[in-house]
Amino acid sequence: xxxxxxxTLLRNRFRPSIAVLLVAILCFLVVLPQPAHAQLGGFGSVIxxxxxxxxxxxxxxxxxxxxxIGILNGINQVTQAxxxxxxxxxxxxxxxxxxxxxxxxxMTTFTPLALSIHNINVLSATLPNPTALESVIRDRSTGTFxxxxxxxxxTYQPIPPPTDINPGDRQRVDMSDAMSMxxxxxxxxxxxxxxxxxxxxxxxxQEATQQAPGSAxxxxxxxxxxxxxxxxxxxxxxxxxxxxxxAVLAQSNSLLKRHADAASQFRSDSISAxx
Numbered sequence: 273x274x275x276x277x278x279x280t281l282l283r284n285r286f287r288p289s290i291a292v293l294l295v296a297i298l299c300f301l302v303v304l305p306q307p308a309h310a311q312l313g314g315f316g317s318v319i320x321x322x323x324x325x326x327x328x329x330x331x332x333x334x335x336x337x338x339x340x341i342g343i344l345n346g347i348n349q350v351t352q353a354x355x356x357x358x359x360x361x362x363x364x365x366x367x368x369x370x371x372x373x374x375x376x377x378x379m380t381t382f383t384p385l386a387l388s389i390h391n392i393n394v395l396s397a398t399l400p401n402p403t404a405l406e407s408v409i410r411d412r413s414t415g416t417f418x419x420x421x422x423x424x425x426x427t428y429q430p431i432p433p434p435t436d437i438n439p440g441d442r443q444r445v446d447m448s449d450a451m452s453m454x455x456x457x458x459x460x461x462x463x464x465x466x467x468x469x470x471x472x473x474x475x476x477x478q479e480a481t482q483q484a485p486g487s488a489x490x491x492x493x494x495x496x497x498x499x500x501x502x503x504x505x506x507x508x509x510x511x512x513x514x515x516x517x518x519a520v521l522a523q524s525n526s527l528l529k530r531h532a533d534a535a536s537q538f539r540s541d542s543i544s545a546x547x
Contacts (some may be wrong), residue, residue: 301436304350316388327533333443339406372481373482375477375480376481379477379481383403383474383477384472388469394410395407395410401426402427403429404426404427405420405423405424405426405427406421408420408423409459409460410463411454411460411513412460412463412464412466412467414459414460414461414463414464415462417457417460420453420456420457420460422526424449424452424453424456428449428452431445431446432445438530440493440526440530440533441530444523444526444530447519447522447523448519448523451515451516452510452516452517454515455513455515458509458512459509459512461505461508462505462506462508462509465502465505466505469498469501469502472494472495472498473495473498476491476494476495476498479491493510503512
C-alpha cells in the first residue's frame with residue numbers, strides 16, 4: 273500500500289510537498305510502538321498498594337504519634353513550669369542581676385580606696401640601720417626573721433660583754449630585747465595574715481560576681497573561715513601585747529630590785545668606810 277501511494281504521489285508532479293508530508297506521517301505511524309496496556313495496569317496496582325499502606329499507617333500509627341506528641345507537650349509544660357518556679361520564685365533572675373550589679377558597684381567604689389589606704393608608704397627612718405630594720409618590720413612576711421634579727425642588733429646594739437655591765441643588768445637588757453623582738457615578729461606574722469585575708473576577700477568578691485545561684489553558701493563558708501583565721505591572729509597579737517606588758521612590769525620591778533641592791537651595797541660600803 274505504501275508503495276502504491278508513493279508511486280501515485282510521485283506521478284503527480286504538481287504536489288511534491290504534500291506527497292513528502294504524507295510519506296513522513298505514514299512512516300511515523302509504522303515506527304511508533306503500541307502502548308503496553310499490561311505494564312500500565314501493573315503500575316497502577318503498585319500505586320494502589322502504596323496508597324493502602326499509607327492509609328493503614330495513618331489509621332494505626334498516626335493516632336499513636338498524636339498521643340506521643342501530646343505527652344511530650346505535657347512534659348514540656350511541666351518542665352517550663354519548674355523552670356519558671358526556679359527562675360521567678362526560688363532564684364529570681366531579676367533580683368540576682370540586681371545583686372550582681374550592686375556587687376560590681378561596691379567593688380569599683382571601695383576596692384581602689386581600700387588598696388590605696390593599704391599601700392600608703394609610712395616608712396620614716398632615715399639612717400641606714402633603722403631604715404633597714406623598719407623595712408623588714410613592714411614587709412608582711414615571716415620568711416625574713418633572720419634578716420630582722422641582724423637588723424635589730426645593728427640598730428639597738430648587741431648585748432654588752434659581762435666585763436662592761438652588771439650581770440643582773442645584762443640579763444634584763446637581754447630579756448627586754450627578746451620581748452621587743454618577740455612582739456615585732458608577732459606583728460610581722462599578723463601583717464602577713466592580714467595580707468592573705470585581703471587576698472581571700474578579693475577572691476571572694478570576684479567569685480561572688482561570677483558564681484551560679486546556689487553557691488552563695490559556699491562563698492559564705494569561705495568568708496567565715498577567713499574571718500576565724502583573722503580572729504585567731506588577733507588573739508595571738510593580744511597575747512603578745514599582754515606578754516609585753518608583763519615584761520614591762522617585770523622590768524620595772526627589776527629596776528626597783530636593782531636600786532635596792534645598790535642601796536644595800538652603798539650601806540655596806542659606808543659602814544666599812546667608817547670602820
